[in-house]
Amino acid sequence: MTWQDNGDAALLVKQQPLHTQLFLLWTGQKQVSGKNMQLSEEQLHQIEQNRRAALERLASRNVPVPIGESWRKQIGAEFTKPYFTKLMSFVTMERKCYTVYPSPEQVFHCTTLCAIEDVKVVILGQDPYHHPGQAHGLAFSVLRPKPTPPSLENIFMELKEDIAGFQDPGHGDLTGWAKQGVLLLNSVLTVRALQPTSHEGQGWEIFTDAVVLWLSRNLNGLVFLLWGSYAQRKGKVIDRKRHHVLETSHPSPYSAHLGFFGCRHFSKTNMLLKTSGKKPVDWTAL
Numbered sequence: 001m002t003w004q005d006n007g008d009a010a011l012l013v014k015q016q017p018l019h020t021q022l023f024l025l026w027t028g029q030k031q032v033s034g035k036n037m038q039l040s041e042e043q044l045h046q047i048e049q050n051r052r053a054a055l056e057r058l059a060s061r062n063v064p065v066p067i068g069e070s071w072r073k074q075i076g077a078e079f080t081k082p083y084f085t086k087l088m089s090f091v092t093m094e095r096k097c098y099t100v101y102p103s104p105e106q107v108f109h110c111t112t113l114c115a116i117e118d119v120k121v122v123i124l125g126q127d128p129y130h131h132p133g134q135a136h137g138l139a140f141s142v143l144r145p146k147p148t149p150p151s152l153e154n155i156f157m158e159l160k161e162d163i164a165g166f167q168d169p170g171h172g173d174l175t176g177w178a179k180q181g182v183l184l185l186n187s188v189l190t191v192r193a194l195q196p197t198s199h200e201g202q203g204w205e206i207f208t209d210a211v212v213l214w215l216s217r218n219l220n221g222l223v224f225l226l227w228g229s230y231a232q233r234k235g236k237v238i239d240r241k242r243h244h245v246l247e248t249s250h251p252s253p254y255s256a257h258l259g260f261f262g263c264r265h266f267s268k269t270n271m272l273l274k275t276s277g278k279k280p281v282d283w284t285a286l
Contacts, residue, residue, distance in 0.1 A: 125139030221277070
């Protein structure tokens with residue numbers, strides 16, 4: 001395709017398939033800039049509108065499930081990237097062949113409970129629980145009435161020692177924290193039933209790295225809780241001059257005794273939030 005027929009440029013682009021539109025609109029603009037702006041201002045405006053519309057359609061097609069509007073606005077560009085298109089194709093095929101957790105409408109559940117600009121604490125996990133009825137889009141959290149998993153039991157044990165008035169809520173649903181700005185983010189957002197880590201290396205890590213990087217670059221005074229070596233590696237992109245980072249062992253029964261018990265991360269988090277002028281988390285609000 002060339003841009004010789006300037007009057008038909010926008011129309012020709014619009015007639016192409018979606019991915020071709022994106023390529024032509026990008027390369028076309030490059031050619032225009034190299035030919036002393038042969039297109040009129042109106043034509044350039046129409047091409048830019050078509051480009052944005054094509055990106056929005058691609059993003060919508062890639063992420064048909066609910067996602068918070070502020071999140072879509074700030075990180076929506078990720079949904080149009082080739083790695084994400086490939087990732088969504090993989091997850092779609094997995095759902096056709098196997099049971100995958102969480103359900104499609106809960107994959108981005110954490111983004112619907114708190115606007116991205118209101119995040120103040122980030123707790124990083126690895127991948128969703130792989131047993132039925134557990135995962136619902138929040139790291140470490142499980143749907144009621146499922147029993148509290150061992151790692152979360154240890155988290156509650158530490159909270160009892162650290163936060164005055166905290167009592168085991170009798171369930172493992174951490175939605176109450178998420179609504180206060182605690183982002184419970186797994187590195188990988190889907191998993192095949194009964195096969196932990198089965199969706200690692202497919203692209204989710206790129207996406208969640210982009211989320212962590214956006215938070216690090218665009219917000220200030222966040223508290224990142226990095227429990228275990230996996231979360232600590234993922235946290236290397238955090239700007240520690242702008243944010244607070246607390247690290248210790250994972251709350252798993254295999255490692256909680258290596259530093260998690262006694263870490264007092266929850267009270268320390270609230271003290272750090274106060275120093276940043278932010279409202280502390282009510283950890284008892286479950």
